[in-house]
Amino acid sequence: MKKIIIFSVILAFFSIAYLNAQPMPPVLIFPSNGAPDIPPENLTLQWQLQDGQYHVDSFFDVYCDIDPDFPNPPLYSGPLPPSRTFFEYHIAALLAEQPYYWFVRYSDFVDNYILDSPVFTFLTGPTAIPYSMISGTISSSHNVSAVTVTCPQASVPNSVSTGLAGTFSFTVNNGLNPVVTPTKQGYWFSPSYHQFNNIQANQTANFFMYSWLSNPPFQPIPVEFAGDVSINIGQLKWSYLLEPYYTEPTGFEVYFPATAPDPYDVVPYTGREQEYSVDIPVLEYSTTYDWKVVPYNDHGEAEGVEVWSFTTEDPPPGPPVLLYPPDGETGLPAEEITLQFDYALWQPDSFFDIFVDMDPDFPEEPVYSGPLTPVAGTMLSYNIGPLMAEQLFHWKVRVTQGVEEWTSAIRNFSTGTYIVPTHYVSGTLYNQSGIATTNRKITFYANNVYMGYVNSSP
Known part of the structure; x- marks a missing residue:
């Protein structure tokens, strides 16, 4: 029996400690929920946090509005020092004989959580202080909704968010010097504010809203x-x-x-x-x-x-255009030359035959046959070499695309001397009987390029 009692005490102790360790939402104290006849002047809202929950950087949003959906910004956002064991926020003026709704949002950025109190309602009593209305409109070609208009001297709500019509109004006790200021991120207003000195009658405060940015072209x-x-x-x-x-x-x-x-x-x-x-x-x-x-x-x-x-536009039909070497160019390196040409109608299935020969009639097969991919735009290239030094060469390009075929003009160029060392190829031509033959034509190619021929001699 003693063990059961001791266990129960320990369980209760840890349960209380656990509850104390859990953050709790703010507890609203005054005005209490449903309170009637609250004086509309100089109201002090009061609420409390559980012990140990407050930090010096604790953040409060205090909402008090005549609309239970709270469409307007909070009355106050920021830190508040505790007054004894509870917190306070002073409101100078409220609308008379009007139901109000209020709650407090507590943000703890140390332990990273946000808690909302329950929503309380109260009813204000009558007032003997005369008052005036300040009303106005935000005009612009832009969306005028969500403009925040503030008038700190007005009765709460003294900071309102406009709708699509861009209209607003405030109630201000006579004799005050209210200032009305609109704000919206990314925009500026003309005038920047309206000020009324010793207000005694209804007033109008209209604004024009401009974007800080420029309009599109x-x-x-x-x-x-x-x-x-x-x-x-x-x-x-x-x-x-x-x-x-x-x-x-x-x-x-x-x-x-x-x-x-x-x-x-x-x-x-x-x-x-x-x-x-x-x-x-x-x-x-x-x-x-x-x-x-x-x-x-x-x-x-x-x-x-x-x-x-x-x-x-689509390219005009026509043959390839030879770009490099320019026609008649001389002294080109015999080791390697990059042939360049443009074909405006290039397609992935374009088929090219590139001819390079010392004979302008091109009796030999093309040095290359097949597809090519443009290196820039519709320009294509092909590297050829080595070529015979100090010789005149002719070249042309034929393209086949589908059933169509075009051949470029014929251009020529001349090679210079070899920069790298050259070598000679020699040998003997035998017939099937193993006997050296004479007066036989021997044709030479280098990288599939026709280089010429010689006749065999004894």
Whole structure:
């Protein structure tokens, strides 16, 4: 029996310790829930935390509103020193004969938790103090909802969040000097505030809301989704006019392509020109390009910027164009030469025959036959060598694509002397009887390139 009693005492001790160790929400003290006839002037809200729960960096949000959904910002957000064993927050004025709702949110950033008290309600009594109304509207082309308008001298709620209509109102005891101030992240207001000295009658406080950012540009050239755009268009253009309720840009960041991590170019804003432009190089055939123009200023980049796109013209039909070596080039290294040519109609299934020969009639087979992948745009290349030194060579390219076939013009180039040491190949030509033969034509190739022939001699 004694063991059971001792165990029960120990269990109760640890249960109390466990409960004390668990954080508890704030306990609201005054006004109590459902309290009537609370004086609308100089109300002090009071609440309590359990022992040991308070930290010097404890954070409180005090909500008191006539709407039980609490659409407006809290009356106070921040730390509060404890007064004896409870906390207090003073409210100068409330609306008379009005039901109110209040609760306290406690944030402990040491142990990382947030707790809300229950919501209490109370009813204010009548007042003998005369009062006036301050009402107003936020005007803008932007979304005027969620603008926070504060009037610290007004009866609670003295900080309200506007809706889509952008309207607000405050009740202020006569004789005060109320100041009405709107705020919204990313925007500025004109005027920045309204002040009324010794208010004795209803007043109006209207504001205009401007974005700190600039408005987007418009009217791109080429127009959005344009097709068959010349590859030699040379410029991208756009128009810009500063719209009401926006701030001037410093310049324009042009992204070409639109997904590039850094701007292709930056164009300053002059404040005078409506049309702006940026130079671009020759484009590729049959290619879709996207780009965007982002106005910016000291406050950041414009929002809602569109990505524009256009597609260039298809290439005209025709043969490959030989690029390098230039026709008639001399002194090229005989060790290796990179042949370059452009084929605007290149497709993955394009088939190329590259001919290089000392004979302009090209009696021999091509040095290469097969597909090639462009090295840049529609330019293709093929490395050939070594070639015979100090010789004139002719070359051409034939392309087959489907049932179509085109052959380039014939170009020529001359090789120079060998830079690397050269070697000679010698030998004897025997017939099937093992007898050396004479006057037989021997043809030489190097890397499949026809190098010439000699006749065998005794």
